[in-house]
Amino acid sequence: MNCYECALVRHSRTAVAVCRVCGVAVCADHAQTATAxxxxxxxxxxxxxxxxxxxxxCPVCRTADESP
Known part of the structure; x- marks a missing residue:
């Protein structure tokens, strides 16, 4: 499985995680870690x-999670 965020800019990187919120696959560079x-x-x-x-x-869900 490849990183969705990388695919948007025509790169191919192996995904290492899945976003807990939306389920998109992300690579180590795009994975955002928080606590719950x-x-x-x-x-x-x-x-x-x-x-x-x-x-x-993923970066999109992390931004949404931190928004007021």
Whole structure:
């Protein structure tokens, strides 16, 4: 699978991840890493986990995620 962002500018690079939001394949240069809180229903117990998860996104979704 090749990187979608690279393909838009007529390059061919192997994808290393898939955007968590839109599902597009991205190479190491275009993969944007962020953290996400894990939320799990636990009845009356704790809902948000102590450790954050890794969230990989494409540049477009990362920009949208950070917009107000």
């Amino acid at each position: 809180d894990l939320r799990r229903p636990a009845g009356t117990g704790k809902i948000v986990r102590d450790l954050a998860a890794r969230k990989i996104m």
